[in-house]
Amino acid sequence: MCLAVPGRVIRWIDRDPTFAQAEVEFDGVRRTCHMACVADAQEGDYVIVHAGVAISRVDEEQARLTLADLARLGELDESSEPPA
Amino acid sequence: MKHLDEFRDPKLARRLVDEIRRTVSQPRVLMEVCGGQTHSLLRHGIATELNEVVELIHGPGCPVCVTPAEAIDFAQQLALEPNVVLASFGDMLRVPGTSRSLLDVRSRGGHVKIVYSPLDAVDLARHHPDQHVVVFAVGFETTAPTTALAVLQAATLGLKNFSLLVAHVRVLPAMEALMQSPGCRVEGFLAAGHVCTVTGFDEYESFVQRHKTPVAVTGFEPLDLLNGIRECVNQLEANQCEVTNRYARSVRQEGNASAQEIVSQVYEIADTPWRGLGVILKGGYRLHGEFEAFDAALRFETILRRVDDRSNMLTVDEQGSQTGCPAGVCPSDDCRSGEVLRGLIKPVECAAFGTRCTPDSPLGAPMVSAEGACAAYFKYQRTI
Ligand code: SF4
Numbered sequence: 001m002c003l004a005v006p007g008r009v010i011r012w013i014d015r016d017p018t019f020a021q022a023e024v025e026f027d028g029v030r031r032t033c034h035m036a037c038v039a040d041a042q043e044g045d046y047v048i049v050h051a052g053v054a055i056s057r058v059d060e061e062q063a064r065l066t067l068a069d070l071a072r073l074g075e076l077d078e079s080s081e082p083p084a
Numbered sequence: 085m086k087h088l089d090e091f092r093d094p095k096l097a098r099r100l101v102d103e104i105r106r107t108v109s110q111p112r113v114l115m116e117v118c119g120g121q122t123h124s125l126l127r128h129g130i131a132t133e134l135n136e137v138v139e140l141i142h143g144p145g146c147p148v149c150v151t152p153a154e155a156i157d158f159a160q161q162l163a164l165e166p167n168v169v170l171a172s173f174g175d176m177l178r179v180p181g182t183s184r185s186l187l188d189v190r191s192r193g194g195h196v197k198i199v200y201s202p203l204d205a206v207d208l209a210r211h212h213p214d215q216h217v218v219v220f221a222v223g224f225e226t227t228a229p230t231t232a233l234a235v236l237q238a239a240t241l242g243l244k245n246f247s248l249l250v251a252h253v254r255v256l257p258a259m260e261a262l263m264q265s266p267g268c269r270v271e272g273f274l275a276a277g278h279v280c281t282v283t284g285f286d287e288y289e290s291f292v293q294r295h296k297t298p299v300a301v302t303g304f305e306p307l308d309l310l311n312g313i314r315e316c317v318n319q320l321e322a323n324q325c326e327v328t329n330r331y332a333r334s335v336r337q338e339g340n341a342s343a344q345e346i347v348s349q350v351y352e353i354a355d356t357p358w359r360g361l362g363v364i365l366k367g368g369y370r371l372h373g374e375f376e377a378f379d380a381a382l383r384f385e386t387i388l389r390r391v392d393d394r395s396n397m398l399t400v401d402e403q404g405s406q407t408g409c410p411a412g413v414c415p416s417d418d419c420r421s422g423e424v425l426r427g428l429i430k431p432v433e434c435a436a437f438g439t440r441c442t443p444d445s446p447l448g449a450p451m452v453s454a455e456g457a458c459a460a461y462f463k464y465q466r467t468i
Contacts, residue, residue, distance in 0.1 A: 058087055
């Protein structure tokens, strides 16, 4: 129940605050998801959906920063290794 | 797949494992709170990789496992009522109540409908005005907005044939209870990423300071988990403790304001029983008075009272004969899920594990649920 996966917003269906819905694609499969908690999501954005309700919009910039951070860690490791 | 594959990069994962191993000066004990994280840690072999340096204690974060047996009994009785349909997440169906599961009840003619989302149940009620639809509202702060939204939709539509059996729980009070329980060995927490997505992490500050325990808000992919573990380990080695966000692509400090608003419109915080842990102060939600028309516990009060009486009788019987599960976790004497849920033992330490207790024939909730620790060990770690 808790393993929410990110999907891409394809198109908004309903903008009503209580009944907000959009079509969201998960690995090629499209589903209608409820969007009341991510009213600011745009088409093309990734959202995390839990029990049919989108609970967050994936922040692309933060995703990139985290990955860059981790990759740097790898580089530091390699540069600190003694030459073979 | 975007936002999954990059966070599963095996080369980076290996480097993180190496770095954690290098950093640790003594074995550390961390708890991952969420059952989804437990599964991911085992599935990707992270728990095994870090075996001697970081012990991962699995927390009570499986909503299905901590739903009290009495709530399941009540759900079963409702499903047996004429013209009532019980709408439930699929995970709940095989969890034993005091004496049987919803699946047993369904096979005897009970009306149990599996829904993917509580909002599907609103549609069900709308299209079947002759039936009363009760949603079995279980889950953490992540799920509470989905059931709260269902209530708001039902209220807007003026539905009279829709209600909730509320058994939602809140994570932080359970962490608090665990820290105060005797024998607790936890030195740091991986906080549940999707719970924090909704709640934010401001409220963890005082917890961290009071217990001098680092908390890293953590996601579910291998790099997310390793990143959270690395953060906790670094802090422990530096003798520091703070809340850090290692799942920033989904979690903002203040959380999701719209989701919080939806929850606070519909629910108020209440002391709540957890299976295996007892009543936890502020450990869950109940419906606000203005939504009492949607409260199955009030609407079907006589049925609830009948169930309560029966459960109490069973408890007395069990105590009288000195058998049964003291934590009220499951009907089997052999099942040690109370200890599993509190992180006191690993599933493999239970004598029934993998022999008398398997996912096909489970003795306790943690072996049933897709997020239960016993099921995770059975699936990924049977050789150990
Ligand atoms: S392995 Fe089965 S019997 Fe043992 S604690 Fe887990 S659920 Fe209970």
